Amino acid sequence: RVGPTLPVLSDIATGAVQSPTPTVERFVNHFLRELNFGQGVLLSRSTINDQYIALAKTVRKYMMADWLDTGAKRREGGTKTVGYLSAEYLLGRQLSNALLATDLQDIAADALRECGIDIADLRAQEIEPGLGNGGLGRLAACFIDSLATMDVPCIGYGIRYEYGIFRQTFEDNRQVEVPDSWLSLGSPWEFPHPERQVRVDFGGRTEQYTDDEGRERSRWIPGWNVLGIPYHQMVPGFRNHTVNTLRLWSAKATQAFDLQIFNSGDYAEAVRAQTFAENISKVLYPEDSTPQGKELRLQQQYFFVACSLHDFIENTLPQDFDLHHLPERIVFQLNDTHPVIAIPELMRILVDIKGFDWDDAWDITRQCFAYTCHTLLPEALEVWSVELMGKLLPRHLEIIYRINKNFLEEVAEAFAGDEMRIRRMSIISEHPERSVRMAYLATIGSSKVNGVAELHSQLLRDKVLPDFSGYWPDKFTNVTNGVTPRRFVFLANRKLSDLVTDAIGDGWVTDLEQFKKLEPFADDPNFRQQFAQVKQANKERLYNLLKARDGLDLPRDAMLDVMVKRLHEYKRQSLKLLHIVSMYDGIISGRVSTESVVPRTFVFGAKAAPGYHIAKETIFLINSVAQTINADERVKNVMSVAFPANYNVTLAEKLIPAADLSEQISLAGKEASGTGNMKFALNGALTIGTDDGANVEIRELVGDDNFFLFGMDEPQVEELRAKGYDPESYYQSNENLRATIDLLASGHFTGGDRRLAAQFVDNLRTQDPFMALADYQSYLDAQARVDEAYRDSDAWTRMAILNVARTGFFSSDRSMRDYRERIWNV
Ligand code: AZC
Ligand code: PLP
Structure with a gap:
């Protein structure tokens, strides 16, 4: 078929280029062209993958004019850009999001139907x-996603990992990791730009010299280097003609690397060098x-940061831009x-390459960075040994030392030489080995530091960085996390979206606070009925998927209780497991009759880090418990446990809309925010949920009556810890808990082999670092309240509607507004 073609986008001026008005016929035409001329196949001979690639490339054509236009507008506008520096982007599938953003969903579906697809x-x-x-x-x-939807200039910088997070499979109930070769069938959403390669240096040594003006300077004589190749992806805003860019860097060997270091005339050795890079x-x-x-890992961090800074300064800013004005054009969010190695890297660029005075460079640098902390766990705060840093980035280590020296002089002056404080605040820690505390470097080198929920930001100020927040109270702020309503409501839950849009219009998609207008509908029996039908339909969709995907057969009418x-350990899947085994024990021991229980389906989704032993043992035990319970006739129709493998964004989009109950049961003071919640x-x-992370704010907004709170709060946790926590005392004094743990330990779930549950059980009884046993009774009591509430399904639905109506605050659009106002000034 031959039809109209897309215009040639040769000479772009802001607003001058229009995408073609999409029609089904045009879409069919573009799609078939992609199939024929892009994939080189006829429709009749094409595979599903050919069709997918052709569809993706068709959709991206409809975003192209807006992308080029957005880029041109940004370059001309001279506005400040957010450089989001992140080692991770868990994007999820792209096709549906692109169709949604461009409003092409119906046209594309119709067009493909015409092609028999x-x-x-x-x-x-x-x-x-x-x-x-x-x-x-x-x-x-x-x-x-939110920044594009709000038309805020943003470049997302990151790493184009060839293999992403592993694919999880189970063998004999144990997690087995399989490489995630996400690129193997082609990747139609990325645009490689090998001609824009950036060279990144590593290793070698530094050298002192005197410059032309007689100043003492240091320069880096690197030992080896690699190339960074940028791959661009479109980040479309929601139907607003803005398309921002995500720029991910891929490493490639340089010629110089091969020749200078490894080329001994030995072919195998030369290839090894390339592999290494x-x-x-x-x-x-x-x-x-x-x-x-x-x-x-440090190589990865420096690699993408060095590429990104170079890209912004040399390729994005106008030529001859006066870098004294850099803070007017960029804020890098860490x-x-x-x-964080970006901080000394910018200093190196300004001082060593551009010839700035140290003090000027430092003044500029601090204005260009802001730091977000995402954790409270001390073991999660990154430190790099001085030895490693010196070997890999000798010049950066020197710069860090100088930053530290200047800073500690400032502290000494402010606090009359308070030695203890100086030692506490030093970027360099001496024990157990000399190392660089990256969170301290980040705090010192940034204009703002934020936590990701109210409680977290408070604990960050008071517990993690108290000396710094005392010294710079205004530097610290909070921005509570948010999630994009486009992907996680509109796309993931079309039925709910339609129902809500019928009730209050569609303004909520970009202004989620409008969900408030749903409140009165909670008292409308007709709306409640429709809402309950949506939930049921989402459950059916999930169960059909789990049947097809994992061969799981789940009952249709139980409460769906989800922990994904x-x-x-701090998230306490162990506590969830104790609840399940307690419920099961109650029934099989005859203490509880099946008629009296509220039927439940429990769903887990969780990957464990491959080297995290106790986490993998927990997975094994959950799977073992699931297998036993699902096969036990005595609990048939009242309990089932499912653990579909490989929890990822795609599965989340199916699971979350179907859930009745959301498990957010971390030990208080450990979960920085949570976004699943x-x-x-x-x-x-x-x-x-516990009083932890953003649960606190969720509960405040939805109200105590619409939230099942349990467990110690953070001060109580601290108090118990100070008193000396003894998990065994809970085991001894709580009969149900004892029965539950004994049943787990008995081998009942592990084919009679007691050894297989021993580590899990011993860990709980003797260490229990996250106090699951201390919160056990309170958790079970709360679960009993859940059962009671669920029995009145209409009242439950009312509470569910109020949860939706009152949580519009958690849109990532709101988070981005907060960052703009409190941190970025863009
Ligand atoms: C997570 C936090 O654990 C979680 O509470 C928070 O919601 C999320 O970040 C987003 O802010 N942290 C991490 O995934 N990783 C690290 C290094 O903390
Ligand atoms: N993993 C995936 C695949 C997710 O989609 C999410 C959030 O939705 C998370 C992890 C984070 O979950 P949580 O906030 O419960 O830790």
Whole structure:
């Protein structure tokens, strides 16, 4: 078929280029052209993958004019840009989001139908780019979506990992990791620009010299280098003709590297050199929150940061831009400490390359950075040994020392030489080995420091960085996290979106506070009935998927109780497991009759870091418990446990809209914020949760009556810890708890083998570092309240509607407004 073509976008001036008005016929035409001339196949001979790629490339054409236009507008406007520096972007599938942003969903579906293709099959073909571990990476993806939707100039900078977060499979109930080769079937959403390569140096030594003006200076004589190749992705705003850019860097070997160091005439050796260089962007480190301190990881961090700063300064700013004005044009947001090496890197560029005085450079640098901390766990605060830093980045280490020296002089002056304080505040810690505390460097080198929920920001000020917040009270602020309503409500929950839009119009998609208008509908029986039908339909959709995907057969009418997040001791999947086993024990021991219980389906989703032993044991035990319970006739129809493998964004989009109950049960004071908790509430699940992270704010907004609170709060946790926590005393004094743990230990769930549960049980009884046993009774009591509430399904639905109506605050659009006002001034 031949039809009209897209215009040639040769000479772009702001606003001058219009995308073609989409029609079904045009879309068919563009799609078939992509299939024929792009993939080189006829429709009749094309595979689903051919069709998916052709569809993706068709959709991106409809974004192209806006992308070029946005770029031109940004260059001409001379406005300030947000440079979001993040080692992770957990993007999720791109196709549906692009169709939504461009409003092409219906046209594309119709067009494909004309070609005899069901668009759902093509959506399912996409492998999601899993370039992140969990909450932190997904947050970055939500933020860039919101910035595009709000038309804020933003470049997302990161790493194009060849392998993202591993694919999880289970073998004999144990987690087995499989490489995630997300690029293997082609990646139609990225635009490589090898001609824009950037050279990144590593290693070598520094050298002191006197410059032309007689100043003592230092210069870096690097030992080796690699090239960074940028891959661009479009970040479309929601139907606003803005398309921002995500720029991910891929490492490639340089010629110089081969020749200078490794080329001994030995072919194998020369290839090894290339492999070595390209390893830098080969794979995402699968540790969530707990850094490993590996050399390759520091290489990754410096690699993408050096590429990004170079890209902005040399390729994005106008030529001859006076860098004294840099803070007027860029603010780099540091997504946790992973990109913090950017601070000494900017100093190096300004002082060593551009010849600035140290003090001028420092003044500029501090204005250009802001730092977000995402954790409270001390073990999650990155430190790099001085030895490693000196070997890999000798000049940066020198710069860090000088920053530290100047800073400590300032502290000494302000606090009359208070030695203890000076030692506490030093970027360099001496124990257990000399190392660089990246969170301190970030704090000293940034204009603002923020936590990610009210409680977290308060604890960050009071517990993690008290000396710094005392010294610079105004530097510290809070921005509570948010999630994008486009992906996590509109796309993930079409039925709810339609219902809500019928009730209050569609303004909520970009102004989620409008959900407030739903409040009166909570008292409308007709609306409640429709709302309950939506929930039921979402459950059916999920169960059909789990049947097809995992062969799971789940009952249709039980309460759906969901705990999905990375597996971490502090998140306490162990406590959830204790609840399940207690319920099961109650029934099989005859204490509780099946007629009296509220039937529940429990769903877990969680990946464990491959080297995190106790987390993997927990996965094994959950799977073992699930297997036993699902096979036990005595609890048939009242209990089932499902653990679909490989929890990722794609699965989250199906699971969250179906849930009745959201499990947010971390030990108080450990979960910085959580964002899964927000997604559940916005999709009409009720939360059972501790007073932790953003749960606190969720509960404040939805009200105590619409939230199941349990457990110690953070001061109580501290108090118990100070008193000396003895998990065994809870085991001894609580009969149900004892029965539950004994049943776990008995081998009942592990084919009679007591050893297989021993580590898990021993850990709980003797260490229990996250106090699951202390919160156990309170948790079970709260679960009993959940059961009571669920029995009155109409009242439950009312509470669910109020959760939706009152959580519009958790839009990432609101988070971005807060960053603009409190941190960025853009
Ligand atoms: C997570 C926090 O654990 C989670 O509470 C928060 O919601 C999320 O960041 C987004 O702010 N942190 C991480 O994933 N990783 C690290 C290094 O903390
Ligand atoms: N992993 C995935 C795939 C997610 O989609 C999310 C958030 O929705 C998270 C992890 C973070 O979950 P939580 O906030 O519960 O830790």
